[in-house]
Amino acid sequence: MKIFLDTANLKQIKEAASWGIVDGVTTNPTLLSKEDQKFEELIKKICRVISGPVNVECVSTKSKDIIEEGRELAKLADNIVLKIPICVEGLKAIKVLSGEGIQVNTTLIFSPTQALLAAKAGARYVSPFIGRLDDISHEGMDLVDKIIAIFSNYGLETEVIVASIRHPLHVVDAALVGADIATIPFVVLDKMVKHPLTDIGMEQFLKDWSKVKR
Ligand code: E4P
Numbered sequence: 001m002k003i004f005l006d007t008a009n010l011k012q013i014k015e016a017a018s019w020g021i022v023d024g025v026t027t028n029p030t031l032l033s034k035e036d037q038k039f040e041e042l043i044k045k046i047c048r049v050i051s052g053p054v055n056v057e058c059v060s061t062k063s064k065d066i067i068e069e070g071r072e073l074a075k076l077a078d079n080i081v082l083k084i085p086i087c088v089e090g091l092k093a094i095k096v097l098s099g100e101g102i103q104v105n106t107t108l109i110f111s112p113t114q115a116l117l118a119a120k121a122g123a124r125y126v127s128p129f130i131g132r133l134d135d136i137s138h139e140g141m142d143l144v145d146k147i148i149a150i151f152s153n154y155g156l157e158t159e160v161i162v163a164s165i166r167h168p169l170h171v172v173d174a175a176l177v178g179a180d181i182a183t184i185p186f187v188v189l190d191k192m193v194k195h196p197l198t199d200i201g202m203e204q205f206l207k208d209w210s211k212v213k214r
Helices: 010-018 029-033 039-049 063-074 088-099 112-121 130-135 140-153 168-176 186-193 196-209
Strands: 002-006 024-026 054-057 080-085 104-109 125-128 159-162 181-184
Touching: 002 010, 002 186, 010 039, 010 186, 024 181, 039 054, 063 080, 063 088, 080 088, 088 104, 088 112, 104 112, 112 125, 112 140, 125 140, 130 140, 130 168, 140 159, 140 168, 159 168, 168 181, 168 186, 181 186
Parallel strands: 002 024, 002 181, 024 054, 054 080, 080 104, 104 125, 125 159, 159 181
Antiparallel strands: none
């Protein structure tokens, strides 16, 4: 499973990239609003650190405007992927932009039908938001499971990005259902490395090493 980092924070992106496990980055307007840097400059900096896909969201609402905005955003770097929210205007824009060879990640996916339509329109990725579904007592991972089954039934090559991840178990479940990608906040990634028994074991080994005759 590929790992994307779900943040626009350059420090976190550089740190996680240094661990050697980051395949891409997802941003959104909310994540960008937390950063004290000009949007385009920040995106260009992220694209210099991460060679894989860097996802940037279109905020226009009419297909014509989404297309124009998307073309401009795609010029920022070679590895830009456009995030376009699922809606009728979004589908029209996905068809045109994908046809021009620009990669699109259809975002805010909450149903299998939305994912199917995005794939049919030519989206390279779909992003089901599982944490937000769990928040309202729906099984977010069931949606991921269904999307994977549908894509597999018809040989659709659109990749599934499990988004809105809240904790390491979401990542485990994403991997168990065979998701292509999980996009993970830094705080969750950090928790994925740690285990209290590892800490206890390391402490004991270091203590015992000091007693070894050398
Ligand atoms: C994914 O691309 C989104 O940026 C993100 O996962 C949304 O997560 P949230 O529900 O925590 O805002």
